[in-house]
Amino acid sequence: MNNLLIGYARCSTDKQDLQIQRETLTSLGVAADRIYCDHGLTGTKRDRPGLTQALAAVRGGDTLVVAKLDRLARSVPDARWIAEQLTERGVRLQIGASVYDPTDPMGKMFFNILATFAEFEADLIRLRTREGMKRAKAQGKLRGKQPKLSSMQYKELRRMYDSGDYAISDLAEMFRVSRATIYRSLERTPVSR
Template sequence: MSGLKIGYARVSTSGQDLTAQREGLIALGVDAENIHVDHGLAGTNRSRPGLREALVAVRAGDTLVVTKLDRLARSLPDARDIADELTRKGVSLSLGGSIYDPADPVGRLLFNVLGMVAEFEADLIRARTREGMAIAKAAGKLRGKQPKLTATKRRHLLATHAAGTHTQTELAELFDISRATVYRELQRALPPPSRRSSVAKKVPLILRCAVTTYAAPHERSLLGFVSYTNSLTS
């Protein structure tokens, strides 16, 4: 068959591996540089950069190659839209080695049937997921969003910040969290306003200025300042 073979691979979550699909596409005659991929995107998602790149890359006489139809589309409307675009471009579709010509009535019929099967499988997965979550919730096993830091790591974070040896950016990298999370944890750890004001009153103005100057290289940490002034007044 004349024309290029353009491959497309997709995984629904960023943690899944594309190696098997890549190897499958190469075995079907696709050059590695002609494989376009999407990470962490469901087949029902219409906005897939890798798929768009593949559809832009194919020309008349080329073949779009996927290992299975559910890697290409998970809904019948999406499958039909892709088939229409391939038909307009004069591009054939290879599903696991079987060639389907969307312009041919029989090929289009088979493609639509496969699209219906893929959509049914997607609906079945969603139904099973909802059922599983309902069962887990009823059994008390499904909890809300878990904290990004354990109590031990949180104490370590606060102690490290109080030492004044790391910036908030460095703390975020050290504990593998975002700067926003670091900021929230530090704000949560601050004493109530009444206590903060009472501590400030106990420390002479000149000493507070000195501590602030000392803290400047370390982002003027409020938590470090409070910890330091507490140690001076205890």
Template sequence: MLIGYARCSTHHQDADLTAQRSALSRMGVDDNRIYIDVGLSGTNRDRPGLREALAALRAHDTLVVTKLDRLARSVRDASDIAEEIEATGAALSLGGSIHDPADPMGRMFFSIMAVFAEFESDLIRARTREGMAVARTRGRLRGKQPKLSRAQERHLVQLVESGEHTTSEVAGLMGVSRATVYRAMERAKSNGATE
């Protein structure tokens, strides 16, 4: 039996996910046997879709992925997943080519692809950090903006301190979570202590 696995890192990669599903179908995987993870990085091993795909594998089955970087983004994870698949007596197909762990050339090719997948992931992280640093120096990256203005936060503190409303009621009135109310109260206390 063929078990398919597809993954995309963000919820905005519908085209990539559709392409992966189409490729898996062309390789003979039934649509109801394709397991998917959306919004999860390949560097994160704890993925529900991957867990389900691996659990569905039995001896003589084949886990099919379009490319190795959809399965793992680190050499260690790629090796661990391949070993787990081999331990069940199943096979791994990468873009239609069966990975044979007993073949020295196959092992080398698999290792090289895993190194490139990890390298690509590292490059993406480095570019993201560089882009954020440039945006920060230009004043375009200011971090998360507060939910309430200073005036709204002062009003919130007054409402809570009046004792006429519960924290939940104040949160509802201000359109924020209770955690936001608690943080505002903590800031008010610390500001009062420093003044």
């Protein structure tokens, strides 16, 4: 039974909703029981069970349908890997209303261009996020991770370490932090006099 439409939808966080993507896929002719989803998984993670199921469901002559390319792949290598999977099986890819065959030279070129733009868009989102965090930090709204030890504890830790009477593991147990925290704290705290 060839020429099936298999849908795939994905959202990056648990707070996002897949309903709009599902509705889009249904409006494009995908049966509701043929829509595979990943919820709360970023596109940069290759291990996406819904995508794995969708790729397993498509056969030669079928069409994999996604609402937008960034829901399928978020990087050029990932998009190429998916394109190779589709090409090997003779499966077409439909993004929104546009359908193309990855075995066709124009289709391959189009897929690579779209994948490049998807990666560019993901990079822009990361850049905007970093800028937003920087702005929030400047306004005092984002303070970052709080230190595990107070300034007094840092000084006491340094004094105890410099005395030579305590091993790192002893200090970690006394201050109830990891050994790595002790090492980092000692790097940041000047040698006591």
